[in-house]
Amino acid sequence: MTIETSFDQLTEEEKYEHFLARIDAGEKIEPNDWMPDDYRQSLIRLISMHGISEIMGALPEKEWVPKAPTLHRKLAIMAKVQDEMGHGQLLLRVAEDLMEPLDMNREDIMQNLFSGKLKFHNVFHMKAPTWGDAGIIAWLVDGAAIISQSMMLNSSYGPYARALKRICAEEVFHAQHGESIIMALAEGTPEQRELLQDALNRWWTALLMFFGPKSKENASTSHVDKNMRYKIREKTNEELRQEFFTKYVPRIWSLGLTIPDETIHFDEEQGLWVYQDPDWNEFKEIVTGNGPQSKERLELRKTSYENNRWVREALNPAAKAI
Amino acid sequence: MAQDKALVELLYTLADDDFILAYRGSEWLGLAPHIEEDVAYSSINQDMMGHAAKYYHLLEELGEGDADELSHLRSPEKFRNAVLLEEKNGEGTYLEQPQYDWAFAVVRNYFYSIHKKFRMDSLRQSSYEPLSDTAKKVSIELQYHLMHWETWFKQLMTSTDEAKRRMTAAVERCWNEMGGVLSLGPMAEEMAEKGYIASEETMRTKWLDHMKKTFEQIGADFPGELGMTKGNGRQGEHTEDLTQALETLSEVYETNPKVAW
Amino acid sequence: MSEKEKDGFYSVYEVFSKKTDKSPLQHQFSLLAPNEEMALIMARENFFRREPVADIWVVKRDNVRVMTQEEKEMLKRLDDKDYRETKGYGYLKKKWRKYQQEQFTEKNLLSSSKSKGGSK
Numbered sequence: 292m293t294i295e296t297s298f299d300q301l302t303e304e305e306k307y308e309h310f311l312a313r314i315d316a317g318e319k320i321e322p323n324d325w326m327p328d329d330y331r332q333s334l335i336r337l338i339s340m341h342g343i344s345e346i347m348g349a350l351p352e353k354e355w356v357p358k359a360p361t362l363h364r365k366l367a368i369m370a371k372v373q374d375e376m377g378h379g380q381l382l383l384r385v386a387e388d389l390m391e392p393l394d395m396n397r398e399d400i401m402q403n404l405f406s407g408k409l410k411f412h413n414v415f416h417m418k419a420p421t422w423g424d425a426g427i428i429a430w431l432v433d434g435a436a437i438i439s440q441s442m443m444l445n446s447s448y449g450p451y452a453r454a455l456k457r458i459c460a461e462e463v464f465h466a467q468h469g470e471s472i473i474m475a476l477a478e479g480t481p482e483q484r485e486l487l488q489d490a491l492n493r494w495w496t497a498l499l500m501f502f503g504p505k506s507k508e509n510a511s512t513s514h515v516d517k518n519m520r521y522k523i524r525e526k527t528n529e530e531l532r533q534e535f536f537t538k539y540v541p542r543i544w545s546l547g548l549t550i551p552d553e554t555i556h557f558d559e560e561q562g563l564w565v566y567q568d569p570d571w572n573e574f575k576e577i578v579t580g581n582g583p584q585s586k587e588r589l590e591l592r593k594t595s596y597e598n599n600r601w602v603r604e605a606l607n608p609a610a611k612a613i
Numbered sequence: 614m615a616q617d618k619a620l621v622e623l624l625y626t627l628a629d630d631d632f633i634l635a636y637r638g639s640e641w642l643g644l645a646p647h648i649e650e651d652v653a654y655s656s657i658n659q660d661m662m663g664h665a666a667k668y669y670h671l672l673e674e675l676g677e678g679d680a681d682e683l684s685h686l687r688s689p690e691k692f693r694n695a696v697l698l699e700e701k702n703g704e705g706t707y708l709e710q711p712q713y714d715w716a717f718a719v720v721r722n723y724f725y726s727i728h729k730k731f732r733m734d735s736l737r738q739s740s741y742e743p744l745s746d747t748a749k750k751v752s753i754e755l756q757y758h759l760m761h762w763e764t765w766f767k768q769l770m771t772s773t774d775e776a777k778r779r780m781t782a783a784v785e786r787c788w789n790e791m792g793g794v795l796s797l798g799p800m801a802e803e804m805a806e807k808g809y810i811a812s813e814e815t816m817r818t819k820w821l822d823h824m825k826k827t828f829e830q831i832g833a834d835f836p837g838e839l840g841m842t843k844g845n846g847r848q849g850e851h852t853e854d855l856t857q858a859l860e861t862l863s864e865v866y867e868t869n870p871k872v873a874w
Numbered sequence: 875m876s877e878k879e880k881d882g883f884y885s886v887y888e889v890f891s892k893k894t895d896k897s898p899l900q901h902q903f904s905l906l907a908p909n910e911e912m913a914l915i916m917a918r919e920n921f922f923r924r925e926p927v928a929d930i931w932v933v934k935r936d937n938v939r940v941m942t943q944e945e946k947e948m949l950k951r952l953d954d955k956d957y958r959e960t961k962g963y964g965y966l967k968k969k970w971r972k973y974q975q976e977q978f979t980e981k982n983l984l985s986s987s988k989s990k991g992g993s994k
Binding site for chain 1: 636643651652658684773776
């Protein structure tokens, strides 16, 4: 996009038109470029939630890190949870750079998490009581995450697209790590199969909820619309959920597992999966911090953050100068 | 080669030290003072557990049993790790109210890594070739651990008063048990005579010399005599903390050790 | 000392790396660290725990002069500078043919010539 006069002399409307034209031309927006305030706000909302969800997402799985059954499983799940922290790092950096002009940094992100202002994905509010959950999380929750993340690989915001590219590459390892755990359980003893089936039963509704509500009445679909206009995302919640079914339902069935929804089937005429819609009021309850494990997880994060504050204070260069 | 008790004991010492400390490190995952550090620390724990796995495999080759069983199902008194390395990270558990002590994590890992370096220097010359081969590989990854923990140790030891106070307390605590880490147990002499590893005394001197230099460099008081107050892990003496650790780490595996996981 | 302060514990460091000795230096991602030693040890595992790496640089972001969108306009230019591109010298091919010689391409100009005699 070439402009004929100095960019700074454009009116706000002209800047906005120029910005939209850049996006439509497939150009990437970079942190120091001009961007409309609601684009910045949309990105901050989306990416800080995504980033903090990775950090909170480490917690249910980390419960199984010390307990993983063998040396190999212990190593693999450590690497997997480490990646979640790493993804959180990459994403929070993107969000923090967007927040910098608003004079906010990671400290604000953490405080917003603790106060409930910053939400994290519904799945990470759930309990993970057995090793079977570790398998289902890595297989299906990560599977769902890959679907929703890969639609943003072409995001108009350059730093987000670059972070996602790296994240998705690592997610492929996660998916295989998950498959490896569930395969061993599926091919194991009746007790092992039961671990797996129980975990699937526990996680199914949460997995459907993961993609968000489909109808306008149920959700802030205005965010979805806006994010699509700004080419931050490419698909609707329901399109993503359908993709998830197409990818995973046949696999779940092929292992002889039962999906806890008797109605689920592929409707040839509509070309869509028909399924039992979860209770979206419950979803709202969960993401607003009233899920089965919400309080405990937040408490754990907060305890570790506050308990280690002295370390950050000790190495603060400003503190040392005094 | 015929079963050699001194060699087997040494391999358990090496394996259990790395395994138990890596286990304690894995409890920290997700709870470190800083997200970037969480990622870095986890790599070190993975490396250490990987090193432990190599020693367990050497024991497997010597007919001691399956590596997973050795690491997960032995009773506490069969473990040969030093007591310092089994101690809890702090009050609470990794699941609830973890009042974990980062100063203790830094000092324990720093002291151990320095000792591990001298150990590897010696083991690279070991008369038992599979062990010297392993030591060569382990030495490669150890370089990063040394740099990482030295940076943390020196920076926190020279920062705020609060940090110095916490670090000094952690130094004192680790110093009181470090004797156990530097010990090779009742068969130490035989291990040295057979050329498996250098003598206890040699490695102890090297470690102390290194520490003297470090403390001098950062202007900290050098602590007194090394201690071993809670027992010698090399002869199977351990604390409740090890029992708890083994219960946790074998919780899933022991439900059925015969099947694939 | 609040953790919100700009030059505090949460300072931004940009990370650059070389994959092998022969690779060019490339920007990776950024991280938060209190000083450059910490930035370096954390960069190692945050960004290179899988891929090979031969060298890592960390630079405090405050020390990088970046461009504004206005300034990026100065990166544009007209595509009328054939005289400094090889495409402006394509006519030489025909000329050399007259002398029964080939025009040197980038390839044979840059590679040490294996003498194959003069003309074809």
